[in-house]
Amino acid sequence: MGKAWRHFKTVTYHKYLVAKGCFRVGLYRQGILHDLSKYGPTEFLVGVRYFQGDRSPNNAEREEKGYSAAWLHHKGRNKHHYEYWIDYSTQEIPGGMAPVPMPDRYVAEMIMDRIAASKVYRGKNYRDSDPLAYFERGAESSLIHPETKEKLRRMLQMLAERGEEETFRCIRRELVKK
Numbered sequence: 001m002g003k004a005w006r007h008f009k010t011v012t013y014h015k016y017l018v019a020k021g022c023f024r025v026g027l028y029r030q031g032i033l034h035d036l037s038k039y040g041p042t043e044f045l046v047g048v049r050y051f052q053g054d055r056s057p058n059n060a061e062r063e064e065k066g067y068s069a070a071w072l073h074h075k076g077r078n079k080h081h082y083e084y085w086i087d088y089s090t091q092e093i094p095g096g097m098a099p100v101p102m103p104d105r106y107v108a109e110m111i112m113d114r115i116a117a118s119k120v121y122r123g124k125n126y127r128d129s130d131p132l133a134y135f136e137r138g139a140e141s142s143l144i145h146p147e148t149k150e151k152l153r154r155m156l157q158m159l160a161e162r163g164e165e166e167t168f169r170c171i172r173r174e175l176v177k178k
Contacts, residue, residue: 007051011038014120021112025172030080030109037077046070054121080109082144099145104175107151111171115159129160151175 015035022031037043046069050057058068075083082102089098102110111131118130135156144152155175159167 003051004048006053007044007047007057010051010053010120011035011044011047014116017116017119018109018112021115021168022109024168025108025112026176027105027108027112030105031112034080034109034113035074035078037074042073043070056117079103079106080113082110082148085145085148086143097143099143099148101145102148104151104177107148107155108171108175110152111155111159114156115164128163132156132160 015038018034019031022028022034038047046061047057050060050064052060058071058074061070062068075081078084079102082099085100085102085106086097087100088096091098114131114134118134119126122130132153135153155167155171158170
């Protein structure tokens with residue numbers, strides 16, 4: 001089976017898992033539209049070239065080139081990534097850029113994205129503590145707004161301690177509330 005087919009299956013399975021989670025919390029539109037940019041040539045062709053099956057191809061592209069063109073494209077088009085929510089600051093700060101709070105519905109989608117990615121890459125070894133472990137390994141930089149970071153941490157902690165049912169009920173009640 002070729003890398004293009006394996007990458008397509010991985011992306012599609014990830015997208016299915018995110019949609020399933022989004023539907024459970026009432027985010028139907030976001031569940032359907034999640035990560036559609038991954039099927040376009042800018043992201044898909046990089047995904048095929050660097051496909052490994054056990055981690056994001058963007059990491060391999062970044063290791064080879066020093067940056068990931070696919071990631072830069074992706075995060076600029078998908079509001080469920082905290083990197084999308086960085087703007088020029090009106091304050092005098094080093095670098096001039098600052099994070100802004102993410103709207104709750106995108107925080108909820110980000111949580112579903114992280115759960116799905118953990119399930120895809122960990123496979124049968126997945127545990128509800130995996131998304132929190134990834135978060136705690138320091139993947140979150142100072143460029144995530146403290147309010148967003150706290151919501152993410154709290155929900156991932158709940159997932160690790162109490163499981164999906166209770167966490168998804170809380171997400172629906174606190175982040176998706178209609």
